[in-house]
Amino acid sequence: MSASSTTPAQTLDADAVRREVPILAREIYGKPLVYLDNAASTQKPRAVIDAVATFYETTNANIHRGVHRLSQEATDAFELARERMRAFLGAAQHEEIIFTRGTTESINLIAASYGHANVGAGDEILISHMEHHSNIVPWQLLCEQTGAKLVVAPITDDGDIDMDVLASLLGDRTKIVSVGHVSNALGTVNPVAEIGRLAHEVGAVFVVDGAQGAPHGAVDVRALGADFYACSGHKMYGPTGIGVLYGRRELLDAMPPYQGGGEMIRTVTFEKSTYAPVPAKFEAGTPNIAGGVGFGAAAVWLQSHGLEAIERHEADLLAYGTQRLAEIEGLRMIGTARRKAGVLSFVLDCAHPHDVGTILDREGVAVRTGHHCAQPVMERFGVPATSRASLGLYNTRADLDALVDALQQVREVFA
Ligand code: PMP
Numbered sequence: 001m002s003a004s005s006t007t008p009a010q011t012l013d014a015d016a017v018r019r020e021v022p023i024l025a026r027e028i029y030g031k032p033l034v035y036l037d038n039a040a041s042t043q044k045p046r047a048v049i050d051a052v053a054t055f056y057e058t059t060n061a062n063i064h065r066g067v068h069r070l071s072q073e074a075t076d077a078f079e080l081a082r083e084r085m086r087a088f089l090g091a092a093q094h095e096e097i098i099f100t101r102g103t104t105e106s107i108n109l110i111a112a113s114y115g116h117a118n119v120g121a122g123d124e125i126l127i128s129h130m131e132h133h134s135n136i137v138p139w140q141l142l143c144e145q146t147g148a149k150l151v152v153a154p155i156t157d158d159g160d161i162d163m164d165v166l167a168s169l170l171g172d173r174t175k176i177v178s179v180g181h182v183s184n185a186l187g188t189v190n191p192v193a194e195i196g197r198l199a200h201e202v203g204a205v206f207v208v209d210g211a212q213g214a215p216h217g218a219v220d221v222r223a224l225g226a227d228f229y230a231c232s233g234h235k236m237y238g239p240t241g242i243g244v245l246y247g248r249r250e251l252l253d254a255m256p257p258y259q260g261g262g263e264m265i266r267t268v269t270f271e272k273s274t275y276a277p278v279p280a281k282f283e284a285g286t287p288n289i290a291g292g293v294g295f296g297a298a299a300v301w302l303q304s305h306g307l308e309a310i311e312r313h314e315a316d317l318l319a320y321g322t323q324r325l326a327e328i329e330g331l332r333m334i335g336t337a338r339r340k341a342g343v344l345s346f347v348l349d350c351a352h353p354h355d356v357g358t359i360l361d362r363e364g365v366a367v368r369t370g371h372h373c374a375q376p377v378m379e380r381f382g383v384p385a386t387s388r389a390s391l392g393l394y395n396t397r398a399d400l401d402a403l404v405d406a407l408q409q410v411r412e413v414f415a
Contacts, residue, residue: 009308009309009312010305010306010308010309011309011312011313012305012306012309012310012312012313012393014313014393014394014395014396015396017045017305017393017394018394018396020045020046020047020301021043021044021045021046021394022046022049023035023043023044024043024394027364028361028364028366029361029362029363029364031363031364032364032402033364033366034363034364034365034366034399034402034403035366035392035394035395035399036365036366036367036389036390036391036395036399036403037366037367037368037388037389037390038215038235038342038390038391038392038395039184039212039235039343039368039372039388039390040368040390041234041235041240042215042234042235042236042237042392043237043392043394044237044238044239044294044298045237045298045301047297047298047300047301048237048238048239048294048297048298048301050297051293051294051296051297052239052290052291052293052294052297055074055077055289055290055293055294056290059073059074059077060074060289060290061073061074062074062286062289063075063078063286063287063289064263064280074289077289077293078287078289078292078293079094080293080296081292081293081295081296081297082094082097082099082279082292082296083296084296084297084299084300085097085244085295085296085299087299088214088219088299088302088303089214089219089220089221089229089231089244089246090219090220090221090222090223091221091222091246092222092249093249094279095249095252095277095278095279096246096247096248096249096252096278096279097244097245097246097279098244098245098246098247098252098278098279098282098283099242099243099244099279099283099287099288099292100230100242100243100244100245100282101241101242101243101288102211102232102233102234102240102241102242102243103134103209103210103211103230103231103232103235103243104134104232104243105243105245106228106230106231106243106244106245107134107135107138107178107207107209107230108134108138108258109245109258109282110138110176110178110207110228110230110245110247111138111139111141111142112138112142112258113255113256113257113258113282114176114205114228114251114255115139115142115146115176116142116145116146116256117254117255117256118175118176118205119142119146119148119175119176120146120147120148121146121147121148122147122148122149122173123146123148123149123173123174123175124148124149124150124151124171124173124174124175125139125142125143125148125149125150125151125174125175125176125177125178126151126152126153126166126169126170126174126176126177126178126199126204127139127150127151127152127153127177127178127179128152128153128154128155128161128166128179128180128190129152129153129154129155129161129376129377129380130155130159130161130180130183130185130186130188130374130376130377130380131178131179131180131209131374131376132180132183132184132185132209132211132372132373132374133373133374133375134209134211134373135178135179135180135207135209136150136376139176139178148175149173151169151174152376153165153166153169153179155188155377155380158335158336158337158338159183159186159187159188159334159335159336159337160188160337160338161179161188161190161191161195163191163194163195166195166198167198170198170199170201170202170204171202172202172203174199174202174203174204175204175205176204176205176207177195177196177198177199177204177205177206177207178206178207178208178209179192179195179207179208179209180208180209180210180211180212180213181208181209181210181211181212181213181214181219181224181229182212182213182216182341182343183212183335183343183374183377184211184212184343184372184373184374184390185334185335185343185345185371185372185374185377185378185386185388186334186335186337186340186343186345186377187318187335187337187340187341187342187343187344187345187390188335188337188339188340189213189337189339189340189341191339192208192213192224192225192226193223193224193225196208196224196225196226197225200225205227205228205251206225206226206227206228207226207227207228207229207230208221208224208226208228208229208230209230210226210229210230210231211230211231211232211235212235212341212343213231213341214229214231214235214236215231215235215236215237215302215392216310216311216314216341216342217307217308217310217311217341218307218308218311219307221246226246227247227248227251228245228246228247228248228251229245229246230243230244230245230246231243231244233291233294233295233298236295236298236299236302237298237301237302237392238291238294238295238297238298238299239288239290239291239294239295239298240291241288241291242288242291242292242294242295243295244295245282247278249278252278252279252281252282253277253278255282257275257281257282257284258282258284259284259285260273260284261284261285262284262285262286263276263280263283263284263285263286263287264276264280264281264282264283264284302393305393310393313393314341314342314391314392314393314395315342317342317391317395317396317397317400318340318341318342318343318344318391320397320400321342321344321389321391321400321403322344324400324401324403324404325344325346325403325404325407327404328348328404328407328408328411329411329415330348330349330350330411330415331346331347331348331349331407332346332347332348332349333345333346334346334347334381334383334386342390342391342392342395343388343389343390343391344388344389344390344391345372345386345387345388346386346387346388347383347385347386347387348387348407348410348411348414350410350411350414350415351410351413351414352385353369353370353385353386353387354369354370354385355410355414356369356387356407356410357369357387359406359409359410359413360387360403360406360407360410363402363405363406363409364402365402365403365406367387367388367389367390367403368387368388368390369385369386369387369388370385370386371384371385372386372388389403
């Protein structure tokens with residue numbers, strides 16, 4: 001009998017979660033804060049705030065180099081965080097976890113290091129039409145520098161990758177396939193394991209931009225077949241300025257350094273330097289130590305609430321929000337894929353998204369308006385911008401009711 005048939009599924013008590021996140025008690029213009037901008041950045045639970053504060057209050061020192069006690073304790077705290085991120089992502093070894101500034105830096109690292117070592121003129125890099133700019137521009141730079149070609153897999157009107165076309169675009173020349181786990185603009189959950197399988201069939205490495213995947217469900221980089229997986233602390237209820245790049249050990253071992261400096265060397269002479277083994281090879285300079293500690297605490301906090309329970313909770317909210325938003329006259333949902341995560345991106349026929357965002361803000365409802373760093377997606381759907389409500393584990397149906405009430409007010413003002 002499987003464990004799931006004997007163990008009752010963990011349920012998520014969003015009201016209890018809310019009490020762990022101090023900022024959610026704030027009022028905005030005298031109204032309770034309704035925070036629906038989680039795809040841009042999430043709010044921090046006490047566990048993360050305390051982990052960072054306690055680190056500075058009790059343990060702070062530079063890491064890896066010191067013989068003194070504080071330096072050793074700080075090193076242990078940072079390395080514990082690495083181990084926590086390894087466990088969170090299902091990586092085989094802690095050496096496969098590189099701390100970076102975030103998803104953007106993680107992808108730039110792959111492009112600069114793996115890309116320059118392995119991609120040349122005439123080679124191809126395949127992405128999809130729904131990518132965030134940080135999964136487009138680093139590859140464009142690599143193409144400009146090497147003479148490689150960026151190939152873009154189209155998406156359907158619902159916001160799914162057209163898998164038949166994607167498969168037909170892969171070939172001997174494809175060296176890298178890089179797609180988002182979840183689209184920040186549309187909410188589409190991409191079939192990454194399937195795309196990884198297709199990428200490997202043609203001998204390409206498979207990169208997953210996990211910025212919007214890792215916060216919302218269990219991730220197992222090995223089950224996904226990801227050679228690289230990038231994510232950001234601040235989207236996972238952790239600090240800003242810290243992220244992770246998971247990379248398969250054989251690939252990381254063979255890759256040249258990304259940045260030079262302290263920490264990443266074995267020996268330095270003016271004639272030649274030799275490099276430290278991974279992960280240090282890719283962590284030049286003093287890292288964001290407290291950020292790493294906070295990120296590790298965030299991973300543990302997410303696990304304590306149960307990634308499956310979080311996914312179920314957000315799926316319930318997504319279904320409820322989708323149904324409630326359909327009540328609003330003149331609202332068009334952008335992104336209606338078969339599998340979606342908690343993103344409700346929409347336009348109103350009567351008002352520009354920026355006006356929508358401004359009126360919602362006066363009601364205490366925080367959503368994002370704009371192109372969401374995904375201008376090609378906006379162009380694909382023929383809109384300059386959308387309003388986007390994006391969900392986190394502390395959101396409730398009441399938050400979505402508040403959104404709908406505020407949108408009715410927008411209609412009253414503009415329609
Ligand atoms: N990819 C996706 C899908 C994102 O949503 C974001 C952040 N909006 C990024 C990459 C970039 O993340 P960061 O700004 O934390 O580097």
